[in-house]
Amino acid sequence: MAAFARGAKAWADNCARCHNMRDPKDLSDDQWKVVTTHMRLRAGLDGREVRDITVFLQGSN
Numbered sequence: 617m618a619a620f621a622r623g624a625k626a627w628a629d630n631c632a633r634c635h636n637m638r639d640p641k642d643l644s645d646d647q648w649k650v651v652t653t654h655m656r657l658r659a660g661l662d663g664r665e666v667r668d669i670t671v672f673l674q675g676s677n
């Protein structure tokens with residue numbers, strides 16, 4: 617649960633900087649895995665941040 621809560625915050629802090637947030641429900645777990653791997657580079661996230669955000673998104677769809 618800690619990872620989920622951290623991920624929710626990191627998502628809110630980082631993922632609306634360049635474009636609107638996509639609803640977590642829009643994509644499947646596999647699709648979010650691909651997106652967060654790709655957006656990690658764009659957003660300059662560290663490994664824990666991207667893992668936490670992935671936990672949050674996959675737990676919210």
Ligand code: HEC
Pocket residue numbers: 627630631632633634635638651652655656658659669
């Ligand atoms: C530095 C700017 C930047 C940040 C920060 C960023 N993105 Fe993106 N994002 C982009 C760009 C540019 C594209 C489209 C081109 C591409 O896919 O690289 C994109 C595309 C997407 C897409 C696919 C397009 C769509 O709407 O279906 C999703 C989903 C997405 N981003 C989610 C995220 C998430 C989640 C985060 C936070 C981890 C994030 N983005 C952070 C720049 C950014």
